[in-house]
Amino acid sequence: MYRFTGFTDCKSVRALLENECRKHGVRGTLLLALEGINGTIAGRSQGVAAVLDCIRGLPGCADLDVKYSSAPDMPFHRMKVRVKREIVTMGEPEVDPVASGGIYVDAEDWNALISDPDTIVIDTRNGYEVAVGTFPGAIDPKTDCFRDFPRWFRGVREELLGSRKQPKVAMFCTGGIRCEKSTAFLKQEGVEEVYHLKGGILNYLETVSEEDSLWRGECFLFDQRVTIGHGLQGGTYELCHACRRPLSSHDLATPLYEAGVSCAACHSERTEKQRDSYRERQRQTTLAAAQGRTHIGLRQAKQSTPGAS
Numbered sequence: 214m215y216r217f218t219g220f221t222d223c224k225s226v227r228a229l230l231e232n233e234c235r236k237h238g239v240r241g242t243l244l245l246a247l248e249g250i251n252g253t254i255a256g257r258s259q260g261v262a263a264v265l266d267c268i269r270g271l272p273g274c275a276d277l278d279v280k281y282s283s284a285p286d287m288p289f290h291r292m293k294v295r296v297k298r299e300i301v302t303m304g305e306p307e308v309d310p311v312a313s314g315g316i317y318v319d320a321e322d323w324n325a326l327i328s329d330p331d332t333i334v335i336d337t338r339n340g341y342e343v344a345v346g347t348f349p350g351a352i353d354p355k356t357d358c359f360r361d362f363p364r365w366f367r368g369v370r371e372e373l374l375g376s377r378k379q380p381k382v383a384m385f386c387t388g389g390i391r392c393e394k395s396t397a398f399l400k401q402e403g404v405e406e407v408y409h410l411k412g413g414i415l416n417y418l419e420t421v422s423e424e425d426s427l428w429r430g431e432c433f434l435f436d437q438r439v440t441i442g443h444g445l446q447g448g449t450y451e452l453c454h455a456c457r458r459p460l461s462s463h464d465l466a467t468p469l470y471e472a473g474v475s476c477a478a479c480h481s482e483r484t485e486k487q488r489d490s491y492r493e494r495q496r497q498t499t500l501a502a503a504q505g506r507t508h509i510g511l512r513q514a515k516q517s518t519p520g521a522s
Contacts, residue, residue, distance in 0.1 A: 214265070214280070215251040215300065215390040217310045218273025223247065223296045226271060231294045233267045240289040241436075244300045248310075250274065251300035251390055253436060255288050280388060280415050282445045288437040301390050304360045308397045315396025315407035318383070320420040323410050324427050327351075332381040333373060337362060337395045338433075341458050341478075345440055345450060346430020348385070359391055363398060374404070381406045387432060389413040418443050433459050455479050455491050473498065 220226060223245045230243055237260030243252035250271070254264060269277050318326055327334045327348055336343050336351040343353045352373075354365040374380065382404055386392045392409035399407045410417060414432045421428075423443040431440035431448040439459055440448030450459040453470075456479035464470060469480040473495030474488050483491075 214253070214268070214277055215249065215388070215393075216268075216274045216277045217249040217300075217393060218271075219311075220245065220247055220249065220272065226250075227294045227296055230264070230267065231292070233264050234292045234294070237261075237263045239264050240287060240292045242289070242292075243294045244297050245294065246297045246300045249300050250277075253289075254292075255284065255436075278389065278412070280412060280419075282415070282419075282441070284438060286437075301394060302358070302360050303363065303394050303398065305363055305394075305398055305401075308394055308401055310393040310397040313397050313400045314393055315384070315400065315409045317411040318408050319411055320417040323383075323385075323417060324421075324425070326381070326383050326408060327427065329381065332383050335382065335384045335395075337384050337386045337391045342387070342433040345433045345448075345459050346428065348427055349429055351385075359394075362391075362395055366399070366402070370402070379405055381408060383408045383410070385410040385414060385417075387413050387434070388415050415441075415445065419445050453479060454495070455483060455488075 226245055230245075234240070234243075234254065237256060239254050239256035239260045241252060241254035243250060243254065250268065254261060256264075265277065265279060268274050326332055327350070334348060334351040336347050336353055337359070339357060339359070340353065340355045343351075343355075347353065354362060356362055356365055382399060384392045384395050384399075384407070386395075389410070389412055392413065396407045396409045412420075414428070418426070418428060418432060418441065426443060428443070431442050431450060433440050433450070435457075437452070438447060439452045440450040442448050450461060451465065452458075453460050453464075453476040454473045455475050458476060458478050460470070460476055464476055464478075467477045469475060469477040471488075471492075474491040475483060
């Protein structure tokens with residue numbers, strides 16, 4: 214869920230939501246900032262509904278954008294409500310998605326837009342997400358985090374747009390929030406005709422049949438499901454619990470992969486001391502599973518890891 218709106222007292226909102234989630238056994242993460250709310254939560258239907266009712270009662274949140282999916286097990290270990298500078302970090306304080314965003318395109322109309330040869334299609338997600346799946350012909354900025362997007366665009370703007378009549382620009386992301394900001398950013402940069410996929414890839418995979426779909430691959434998620442496919446069905450990737458990157462069956466077979474400790478992508482990014490810490494965490498996790506309980510895990514050494522923001 215997410216909603217761009219104006220909050221004036223995030224600390225009070227945080228206390229309210231923490232209490233509501235705790236009361237209804239809801240887990241996940243909610244991010245609050247002066248610009249609005251963003252997050253993913255999970256729980257029993259009644260509990261989730263109660264929390265959403267609470268959020269919809271906040272200023273400007275009556276039309277909260279929510280996407281639902283089900284899972285056989287709780288995908289989160291705990292509930293976190295955090296106050297941040299931005300609900301999705303771009304690092305461009307002048308960008309205002311409420312005042313200046315792109316044009317929404319419904320999932321049913323997306324194929325026609327991105328098939329138009331006069332349309333430039335940009336995947337606004339991080340490189341490791343794009344590698345799992347994307348739309349054919351979409352430009353991959355190869356960013357490590359969303360904060361890198363403005364610098365990338367400014368660096369390739371002339372190459373993309375040139376001096377001719379500006380083309381249409383269509384952008385997409387997982388659930389829509391990054392495109393709310395990226396389309397507003399492009400409008401601020403003087404790009405006039407900017408579109409984004411309403412509800413993101415998740416809405417497209419749920420709405421458009423696999424026979425009519427242009428999507429190729431799977432869609433990465435920031436929870437224990439890792440990836441999903443058409444109809445929001447579970448995907449085939451696993452997660453590296455050291456760096457949070459998705460792993461294919463090929464990745465799992467590489468000699469640098471060690472469950473809970475490293476994968477080929479992050480092995481060189483960690484020290485042996487960190488890997489020893491991860492091994493202990495993995496040992497504790499395995500022991501907890503054998504005893505029928507959930508182990509949240511040892512605190513990792515401070516290290517930047519991929520994420521949506």
